Amino acid sequence: MSQYSPRLSRLIDALRRLPGVGPKSAQRMAFHLLDRDREAAGQLGTALGEALAGIGRCPNCRMFKEDEACRYCSDNRTQSGQLCVVEGPADLVAIEQGTAYRGRYFVLMGRLSPLDGIGPDELGLPRLAELLDEGAMQEMIIATNPTVEGEATAYYLAEMAKARGLRVTRIAQGVPMGGELEYVDGSTLTHALSGRRAV
Amino acid sequence: MSQYSPRLSRLIDALRRLPGVGPKSAQRMAFHLLDRDREAAGQLGTALGEALAGIGRCPNCRMFKEDEACRYCSDNRTQSGQLCVVEGPADLVAIEQGTAYRGRYFVLMGRLSPLDGIGPDELGLPRLAELLDEGAMQEMIIATNPTVEGEATAYYLAEMAKARGLRVTRIAQGVPMGGELEYVDGSTLTHALSGRRAV
Helix, strand or coil: CCCCCHHHHHHHHHHHCCCCCCHHHHHHHHHHHHHHCCCCCCHHHHHHHHHHCEEEECCCCCCCCCCCCCCCCCHHHCCEEEEEEEEEHHHHHHHHHCCCCCCCCEECCCCCCCCCEECCCCCCCHHHHHHCCCCCCCCCEEECCCHHHHHHHHHHHHHHHHHCEEEECCCCEEEECCCHHHHCCHHHHHHHHHHHCCC | CCEEEHHHHHHHHHHHHHHHHCCCHHHHHHHHHHHHHHHHHHHHHHHHHHHHHHHCCCCCCCCCECCCCCCCCCHHHHCCCCCEECCCCCHHHHHHCCCCCEEEEECCCCCCCCCCCCCCCCCHHHHHHHHHHCCCCCCCEEECCCHHHHHHHHHHHHHHHHHCCCEEECCCCCCCCCCCHHHCCCCHHHHHCCCCCCC
């Protein structure tokens, strides 16, 4: 006999599929929703339904979009001539929230990983090639993560952009703000040294 | 302008109301559901709806219940003559999963905390008194948490049960399994010493 009744089991199983949620957290969440915050449970159910029904992908930048026009593909962003390529929606939001960059974006929704069956088609690179061929972009800013796959993806993207005569840049790697040299790893320090700038 | 579109905002806000979920986790969950696991999102939405509609409280033990008969209030559990009083549903599940106890339960859904307006009525103690008056129970096992409020609640419960001639016991406090004396706090050690048993 399962420890939980059927509906409660299903709720706990569904909560466990959220990232970072294990069996204990899922149980705690389910009990919290049922015991103390049924309003939040209703709200979450409604929000999930609305999101599934109403949130799609922008055909240009591949970011989530629910309105007619994508807010990240507006004309004045296009006029900047800059296109920032990121791995996921969270990266786009981090750049929008943390920096003054207001150009166009392209969200790969992943990174090149041939062993996992993720190639150029899965990342929408044919669509990216079309965008570049339209000729409105002058610079591609590659903001993939500084991991092995991210670097491989960056190399591939750079080749695509260079073949079309665009300026290609990569976000700087170095010591993070507030970081202490003593605790920074050697690879990061190497990048910080080789990328040093005149002051 | 909010960083997110309206539906996405509502989904992230709803996820933030889960216990232990902050803004970054909520964003990560929302993106995960929309990007990689729409099936899980649908499943969670359905499970929430079913749970809200179908899960109520057992009038006897106050545990969550969705079937006609409460699984924790069955006749053979009543025949044990034992009633274990716990603070919340998670405590009941922990005892059921971790021990061989198969008597009745009473779930307080909280602990006495007059400053927060939680008194005997909020914890269903009038109903508990009725249960005790029915006369089927011989022992009350008090399994509230060993916190200040939990101890105060335990004292109150003990008085209730003693007034009706029941045997009253409290779960043992002491050094946890696998714990090292060196790192156990003084209060726990004091309880462990005073509760020592002949071997």
